[in-house]
Amino acid sequence: MITPAFELSQDADFLTVVIRVPYTRTSEFDINIQGEDFKFYAKPYFLRLTLPGRINNRSLFTLHVPKETAGEHFEGLEMLTSLLAPKGSRSAKQLVEDTAEACGGGCEEEDEEEEFDWQIEQEVYTETPAEMLKEYHKYGFGNLRSGVFARLQEELNEVIDLKDPDNTAPELRRHNRLEAETTIFCADHYMVNLYEDEEEIRNLLKFKPWWRELSLDPSAHSDTSITFTEEEKEQMRKFTNCSYLLDKKARVHICLGLVDIILAYVYDVRTTEGEHNVESAWTIRKLSGTLSWLETYHSVQDVLVSFGRRTLYYPLYRHFSLITRAVKDVACIFQSGKACVLKCLLAIHKIFRENDPAYILNDLYITDYCIWIQRVKYVQSSTMTPKSTTLKLTGSKI
Numbered sequence: 001m002i003t004p005a006f007e008l009s010q011d012a013d014f015l016t017v018v019i020r021v022p023y024t025r026t027s028e029f030d031i032n033i034q035g036e037d038f039k040f041y042a043k044p045y046f047l048r049l050t051l052p053g054r055i056n057n058r059s060l061f062t063l064h065v066p067k068e069t070a071g072e073h074f075e076g077l078e079m080l081t082s083l084l085a086p087k088g089s090r091s092a093k094q095l096v097e098d099t100a101e102a103c104g105g106g107c108e109e110e111d112e113e114e115e116f117d118w119q120i121e122q123e124v125y126t127e128t129p130a131e132m133l134k135e136y137h138k139y140g141f142g143n144l145r146s147g148v149f150a151r152l153q154e155e156l157n158e159v160i161d162l163k164d165p166d167n168t169a170p171e172l173r174r175h176n177r178l179e180a181e182t183t184i185f186c187a188d189h190y191m192v193n194l195y196e197d198e199e200e201i202r203n204l205l206k207f208k209p210w211w212r213e214l215s216l217d218p219s220a221h222s223d224t225s226i227t228f229t230e231e232e233k234e235q236m237r238k239f240t241n242c243s244y245l246l247d248k249k250a251r252v253h254i255c256l257g258l259v260d261i262i263l264a265y266v267y268d269v270r271t272t273e274g275e276h277n278v279e280s281a282w283t284i285r286k287l288s289g290t291l292s293w294l295e296t297y298h299s300v301q302d303v304l305v306s307f308g309r310r311t312l313y314y315p316l317y318r319h320f321s322l323i324t325r326a327v328k329d330v331a332c333i334f335q336s337g338k339a340c341v342l343k344c345l346l347a348i349h350k351i352f353r354e355n356d357p358a359y360i361l362n363d364l365y366i367t368d369y370c371i372w373i374q375r376v377k378y379v380q381s382s383t384m385t386p387k388s389t390t391l392k393l394t395g396s397k398i
Contacts, residue, residue, distance in 0.1 A: 001045070002046070003045070003047060004019050004040075005019075005020040006018060006019045006020065008049075008077045010067075010073070010074055012071050013071070019040060019045075021042050021045045022148075022363075029042035033055060033056075035055075035068070036052070037049075038050075038051055043357070044357070051074060052074045052075050054068035055067055055068055136150070136166040137165065137168060137169055137170065139294040139296075140368075141244075141254065141364065141365050141372070142246050142250045142251075142253070143296065145364060146166060147166055148166075148364065149164070149165050150166050156357060158357060159357055160291070160292055160294065161292045161293055162177075162292070162293050162294055170295075173294060173295060176293070177289055177292075177295060181313055184313050185313050186313075189318055190312060193318050193319045194319065201317065201321065201322065204273070204317065205322065205325055207274070209266065209270060209274060209329065211266075211329065211340060212329070212332060225336070226336070226337070226342075228343065231350075232343070232346045235346060235349065236346070239371050240371075241371065242371060244368070252298075253296045254369075256297040256298070256299070256302070257290040257296070257365070258341070258369060259300065259303050260288050260289060260290045260303045260307060261284075261288050261290055261348065261365070261369070262330050262341065262345075263287070263288070263326055263327070264284045264287035264291070264307070265344055265348050267287055267323075268283045268284050268287075270322065270325065271283075276351055279316075281351050281352055281354075281358040283315055284348060285361060286310065286315070287310050287311055287314065289307075290365065291361055308320075308323050311323050311326075337378065338373050338374070338376070338378040342374060345366060345369050345373065349362055349367065349370060
């Protein structure tokens with residue numbers, strides 16, 4: 001668990017607790033207040049404070065909690081290390097516990113879920129110096145992030161394959177990705193899909209996802225044919241509107257990363273026949289080198305080769321025909337306009353939002369993509385077809 005950065009202040013009637021929890025779902029948190037004990041938990045952040053005075057269990061988030069005794073002045077709020085210590089920890093405690101004795105010699109296994117340990121050890125949060133942040137390598141949307149994994153690496157091992165991304169240069173990321181892909185290919189799995197699962201693969205190829213139902217006439221594709229659900233509209237309203245200062249190189253990386261992410265999404269849609277499941281978040285992030293290795297591509301060919309390799313190595317269905325069909329699906333989506341692309345991104349956002357801990361990828365990539373695609377100049381080529389796709393996004397040609 002990670003101890004978040006926090007600040008404490010007070011007036012005559014209220015104690016104010018400000019907690020900074022970046023890259024987490026703030027809609028899912030636990031607060032426990034009992035007298036002088038204050039506990040906050042929002043995975044992967046945990047904060048436990050033993051206050052010098054009592055407060056009432058009536059809190060307002062961010063947290064403005066009334067003192068139990070109005071007018072009482074709490075001494076020592078600036079002593080953060082002392083506040084972080086568990087209640088009663090100022091005295092010596094037994095370091096080794098006889099579990100058999102504690103259970104009375106006859107503990108029985110319980111099927112109930114283990115309760116969260118509120119007495120877990122904590123460390124005072126230390127801000128990463130600006131000089132150190134400059135030394136970190138960048139990643140995320142437009143390579144605008146750095147230092148995110150410095151404290152969250154342990155929590156995010158299940159999300160990305162790259163170890164220590166803050167200290168790994170982009171060239172080394174690519175080298176490590178290619179090396180990992182080379183060692184994982186399973187010829188037996190591929191041969192089973194190729195010969196024994198022929199009928200099942202054929203059914204997946206016949207499936208028509210929602211973007212294929214928009215129109216059979218390429219010239220009729222337009223944003224006006226796309227409709228958003230109330231849930232999608234609500235999510236768009238929650239996004240913070242912003243603009244991005246991006247140079248030409250960053251724009252190219254963003255466009256290629258978008259193709260990579262949408263490729264992974266359409267593969268999941270087709271192989272689940274439109275019914276996303278508990279494995280969908282894993283499939284999307286695993287097939288996308290952008291999401292799993294924080295990869296920055298330099299050409300469409302790089303994207304297609306990476307997607308093809310990873311599709312033959314990781315998912316349940318590994319068939320070259322599914323790869324080529326996914327490429328055609330993505331061409332159809334981009335041909336249909338940026339509203340169609342946005343709808344795909346909102347679907348990915350929902351899948352990651354409901355998956356722990358994949359939601360971090362929304363903060364690093366998907367949320368920014370959802371905002372950016374709505375503002376970007378999107379030009380469709382008059383000669384564009386599902387087999388030959390030419391798009392211009394803010395001057396970047398794909």
